[in-house]
Amino acid sequence: xxxxxxxxxxxLVFSFVVLSLIYITYNAYIDPYYNKFIxxxxxxxxxxTSRANIGIRPDVINSRLEGVCIYNYAFNGHQSxxxxxxxxxxxxxxxxxxxxxxxxxxxxxxSINSVFDKNGKESFAREKLLKKMxxxxxxxxxxxxxxxxxxNPIYHIFTSKAHDDGFLELYAPYDSAGFMNNKKTMxxxxxxxxxxxxxxxxxxxxxxxxxxxxxxxxSVYLVRIPTAEYIRELEDSAFPDFDNQMIxxxxxxxxxxxxxxxxxxxxxxxxxxxxxxxxxxFNFTNDLCDSIVKIIGY
Amino acid sequence: MLFNSIEFMFFLxxxxxxxxxxxxKFLCNYKHKLLLQNAFVVVASYVFYGWWxxxxxxxxxxxxxxxxxxxxxxxxxxxxxxxxxxxxxxxxVTRKRKIITAVNIVLNLAILSTFKYxxxxxxxxxxxxxxxxxxILLKVILPVGxxxxxxxxxxxxxxxxxxxxxxxxxxxxxxxxxxxxxxxVAGPIERATNLLPQFLKKREFDYASxxxxxxxxxxxxxxxxxxxxxxxxxxxxxxxDYANMPASSLFVGxxxxxxxxxxxxxxxxxxxxxxxxxxxxxLMQNFNMPYFSRDIAEFWRRWHISxxxxxRDYVYIPLGGSRTTKAKIVRNxxxxxxxxxxxxxxxxxFIAWGAYHAVLFIPLILLGKNRKYTNTxxxxxxxPSIKDIVMMxxxxxxxxxxxxxxxxxxxAEAWHYISGLFDMSLFSMPxxxxxxxxxxxxxxxxxxVEWFNRQGKHGLYGVEKLPYWSxxxxxxxxxxxxxxxxxxxxxxxYFQF
Numbered sequence: 001x002x003x004x005x006x007x008x009x010x011x012l013v014f015s016f017v018v019l020s021l022i023y024i025t026y027n028a029y030i031d032p033y034y035n036k037f038i039x040x041x042x043x044x045x046x047x048x049t050s051r052a053n054i055g056i057r058p059d060v061i062n063s064r065l066e067g068v069c070i071y072n073y074a075f076n077g078h079q080s081x082x083x084x085x086x087x088x089x090x091x092x093x094x095x096x097x098x099x100x101x102x103x104x105x106x107x108x109x110x111s112i113n114s115v116f117d118k119n120g121k122e123s124f125a126r127e128k129l130l131k132k133m134x135x136x137x138x139x140x141x142x143x144x145x146x147x148x149x150x151x152n153p154i155y156h157i158f159t160s161k162a163h164d165d166g167f168l169e170l171y172a173p174y175d176s177a178g179f180m181n182n183k184k185t186m187x188x189x190x191x192x193x194x195x196x197x198x199x200x201x202x203x204x205x206x207x208x209x210x211x212x213x214x215x216x217x218x219s220v221y222l223v224r225i226p227t228a229e230y231i232r233e234l235e236d237s238a239f240p241d242f243d244n245q246m247i248x249x250x251x252x253x254x255x256x257x258x259x260x261x262x263x264x265x266x267x268x269x270x271x272x273x274x275x276x277x278x279x280x281x282f283n284f285t286n287d288l289c290d291s292i293v294k295i296i297g298y
Numbered sequence: 299m300l301f302n303s304i305e306f307m308f309f310l311x312x313x314x315x316x317x318x319x320x321x322x323k324f325l326c327n328y329k330h331k332l333l334l335q336n337a338f339v340v341v342a343s344y345v346f347y348g349w350w351x352x353x354x355x356x357x358x359x360x361x362x363x364x365x366x367x368x369x370x371x372x373x374x375x376x377x378x379x380x381x382x383x384x385x386x387x388x389x390x391v392t393r394k395r396k397i398i399t400a401v402n403i404v405l406n407l408a409i410l411s412t413f414k415y416x417x418x419x420x421x422x423x424x425x426x427x428x429x430x431x432x433x434i435l436l437k438v439i440l441p442v443g444x445x446x447x448x449x450x451x452x453x454x455x456x457x458x459x460x461x462x463x464x465x466x467x468x469x470x471x472x473x474x475x476x477x478x479x480x481x482x483v484a485g486p487i488e489r490a491t492n493l494l495p496q497f498l499k500k501r502e503f504d505y506a507s508x509x510x511x512x513x514x515x516x517x518x519x520x521x522x523x524x525x526x527x528x529x530x531x532x533x534x535x536x537x538x539d540y541a542n543m544p545a546s547s548l549f550v551g552x553x554x555x556x557x558x559x560x561x562x563x564x565x566x567x568x569x570x571x572x573x574x575x576x577x578x579x580x581l582m583q584n585f586n587m588p589y590f591s592r593d594i595a596e597f598w599r600r601w602h603i604s605x606x607x608x609x610r611d612y613v614y615i616p617l618g619g620s621r622t623t624k625a626k627i628v629r630n631x632x633x634x635x636x637x638x639x640x641x642x643x644x645x646x647x648f649i650a651w652g653a654y655h656a657v658l659f660i661p662l663i664l665l666g667k668n669r670k671y672t673n674t675x676x677x678x679x680x681x682p683s684i685k686d687i688v689m690m691x692x693x694x695x696x697x698x699x700x701x702x703x704x705x706x707x708x709x710a711e712a713w714h715y716i717s718g719l720f721d722m723s724l725f726s727m728p729x730x731x732x733x734x735x736x737x738x739x740x741x742x743x744x745x746x747v748e749w750f751n752r753q754g755k756h757g758l759y760g761v762e763k764l765p766y767w768s769x770x771x772x773x774x775x776x777x778x779x780x781x782x783x784x785x786x787x788x789x790x791x792y793f794q795f
Contacts, residue, residue, distance in 0.1 A: 004509065007509070
């Protein structure tokens with residue numbers, strides 16, 4: 001028995017050490033979001049859904065805006081819609097020791113929508129990851145995430161890389177044929193999801209609360225990231241009041257609303273029409289910096 | 299509780315340590331040590347099962363109690379016979395024992411039928427007469443593993459009736475036999491003659507067996523997490539949209555399902571058998587490299603062995619088996635395959651799957667060739683002969699067609715799926731995301747490893763022959779693969795049966 005236990009413990013410890021070393025060395029390839037939980041608290045951040053995670057490059061902003069060290073803390077349309085869950089996670093990740101931060105809040109109609117059941121009860125079931133992740137800034141390695149949350153095979157190494165600054169780089173070159181072929185599917189997907197969702201007062205309230213929180217620690221910008229033209233048209237027809245709602249929120253909070261939705265044709269998108277191809281993440285972030293510079297006035 | 303869950307990672311070591319250290323070593327001089335250790339097995343098993351839904355523990359307890367009582371009552375009947383009267387010759391004794399066994403069988407099958415088949419048969423009956431069954435359907439959830447533990451309980455009762463085993467008065471050992479957590483929800487369906495005696499005597503910890511158990515658990519996890527769960531991603535896509543898929547995708551979907559169900563079910567069995575070894579318990583082998591079979595008869599000797607031998611011993615042989623007229627052989631074969639299909643679930647697809655295999659099996663048995671391949675393929679050789687390869691491929695393709703029927707939602711879907719395969723698009727590129735096809739090398743690894751261990755009891759059986767440190771490298775590589783190839787944990791397919 002003694003020999004058995006010793007051998008089992010040795011094997012488990014050895015595997016654990018090797019596993020940990022691999023995770024520490026290759027953290028960028030493990031999972032699109034793992035990196036976000038092994039960096040410390042941040043004083044400047046980008047928030048939003050996958051459009052922001054894939055579309056706004058912190059390295060570009062940091063090189064363009066002096067003294068800024070911004071971090072991309074955006075996730076995806078399931079996990080990081082505005083609401084209590086994302087708010088709590090942002091609060092945990094926020095470095096409250098400084099008040100000169102820069103915060104870019106990417107908004108889109110999906111980010112303020114929720115699924116409601118027949119009785120009108122709002123569902124937050126998809127926000128499991130951020131709800132469960134109590135530790136969002138563990139240095140070096142985050143075992144909570146590794147053991148509980150990684151459910152993606154290692155195939156990710158062929159499709160994406162998570163940068164140290166939180167930006168998610170997709171290895172997806174522009175595919176015009178794929179883009180055109182996928183249009184019909186995306187329109188169906190959009191219509192199917194809109195049939196189940198509507199604007200959530202809870203999410204609008206929490207967007208306001210998030211802005212109020214962040215204003216204490218720096219300047220806040222509300223940004224609408226462009227999408228492929230047909231996606232914009234779909235969103236405009238499904239949510240005609242969205243921009244007005246954002247303008248109201250921005251005016252009420254005294255922050256700028258940078259609405260780039262009409263710049264669709266300046267960029268190229270992945271086949272889902274929702275995300276920039278990598279080169280255009282770079283271009284868009286540069287254009288965004290121009291807008292911010294104009295507002296700040298330097 | 300799933301074997302591939304974090305909860306089980308904690309549950310197993312805790313139960314192991316309590317089992318050996320508290321209930322074996324610490325209580326070494328206590329006369330009721332065995333009783334307490336068995337009671338602990340029951341408690342741990344009930345926690346394991348109750349993790350899913352504690353309400354259904356009552357069913358397991360009831361099934362266990364009925365079967366145990368049937369044994370006790372049969373013994374009582376035996377004890378009441380006149381001195382000098384041969385037990386086997388007493389008609390009244392036989393009649394009473396028959397009644398007790400029959401009552402137990404009816405009770406157990408009634409529970410099984412209520413939960414598993416009632417809604418199906420009522421719906422089908424209503425359909426036949428164009429009636430509405432809405433008001434009389436039970437719509438109850440199917441208790442996990444009910445078919446497995448019910449059959450195990452029945453085997454005890456029947457074996458006691460046949461005097462193959464002495465009835466036990468030890469209710470705790472009996473409850474442990476029915477509920478033993480490694481095999482409770484998806485088998486192997488153990489025979490009382492093998493498992494029950496192991497709970498009636500002191501278990502000894504055996505180093506070699508325990509190490510082999512760990513190896514088997516590891517290989518089972520590889521098959522489940524790396525192969526089955528990753529194949530499932532492709533299979534689910536293809537079967538969900540089969541009408542719009544090219545034949546090449548349908549072909550890939552069917553092949554992947556063959557490996558998914560094998561990885562899933564044989565993986566579960568490996569984990570169950572390996573876990574049992576850690577507790578000094580030996581369970582029967584449930585899979586014996588079935589995809590290396592050279593005909594359907596050999597496949598059925600190697601696939602879900604515990605269920606097939608159950609049907610053979612308790613249905614096929616009592617019906618006359620193959621030592622009867624040809625017409626009856628055909629009937630008996632159909633009966634066990636149809637029952638085997640129905641055992642898997644209340645759906646015509648399972649029944650059709652059983653019938654399909656019966657049709658493949660019957661020519662072999664009628665020509666007396668059903669035992670042509672009783673040895674291991676390419677025994678004593680490294681590689682198979684051309685003939686072996688042809689026979690294995692043909693058998694595998696027949697099995698794959700069966701899996702399409704098995705996996706389909708209904709007969710029409712199965713028909714469309716199979717007919718969709720006969721199309722020129724079979725030679726086009728499959729329309730599934732290429733990244734999802736990256737599981738192919740791991741399917742290859744599974745085949746290669748199992749080929750080299752085909753005479754062993756599991757895929758890592760031969761690893762013990764490797765030098766000490768190489769073994770640990772192999773284990774570590776498999777652990778890493780399991781970690782890096784994880785998908786969202788999926789329940790084992792056979793839980794639903």
